[in-house]
Amino acid sequence: MTSFSDFLAATRTEPSPALSEAVQALRDEGHLIRFVIHNKETGQVLVMDHEGNVAIAPGLIRELVTGEPWRDPGALNPIATHPVRRSKTRLAAHEAEVRSMLLYLVRYYAPKLGHHPSAGDFVDETVAKLRKPYIRGGLAALADNYERWETITGICIEVMREMLVPNTTAH
Known part of the structure; x- marks a missing residue:
């Protein structure tokens, strides 16, 4: 290549x-x-x-x-609102949208990682962590949805790199 x-x-x-x-x-x-x-x-x-x-x-x-349409992450707040969290149906729908957006962003910024067979599992775990109050609070303190997605995507990619990319450093 x-x-x-x-x-x-x-x-x-x-x-x-x-x-x-x-x-x-x-x-x-x-x-x-x-x-x-x-x-x-x-x-x-x-x-x-x-x-x-x-x-x-x-x-x-x-x-x-x-030819792949651009999806604007600013249009989707990754933090589920209180009414959404109170409804299992609404929470499941919101988390499905968040999962789809996160996988899209991981594939956008790190295509090889985003197409790894374990990518979906990492994204699922990341989305599940967004339910935790201290994580929601930290994300809510950020300026806007773009900063929230940048933070979430960056962490997800970093963890995937650490877990999936072989360490070539001699011990």
């Missing part, structure tokens, strides 16, 4: 003349150029700026490249 450094080297040493001219013309006009990289093996979409910095592509860019 071609690495990003191989890709960068190829574009710098063997670029298509027509592409190079078009890119240079846009740069001459003052436009900032970004490249979109789609790793079809993992489904991850990245953007690279003119300086070679690579980052995960924004959701709408990913949607344009893959």
Whole structure:
């Protein structure tokens, strides 16, 4: 598989003349150029700026490249309200939405982990932990749903990495 450094080297040493001219013309006009990289093996979409910095592509860019609709985590509060927690039916429906969103976000930010056979189990455990009052309180103190999802997703991915990725450090 071609690495990003191989890709960068190829574009710098063997670029298509027509592409190079078009890119240079846009740069001459003052436009900032970004490249979109789609790793079809993992489904991850990245953007690279003119300086070679690579980052995960924004959701709408990913949607344009893959055709998979972007799901806005800001629209779903991962914290179940008191009336929802009092109803088993409503709580189950809310947790199903939260589980679906969390799995989507894990697959967005860490595709290999998100498609691991155990990913669903990790997501289920994470969602179950959201019922705990001290966790709900900590999340409620955050500014908005985006911060809540960033926190939840980050913790879930970190735990998955620790549990699923073999430790290569010598003991």
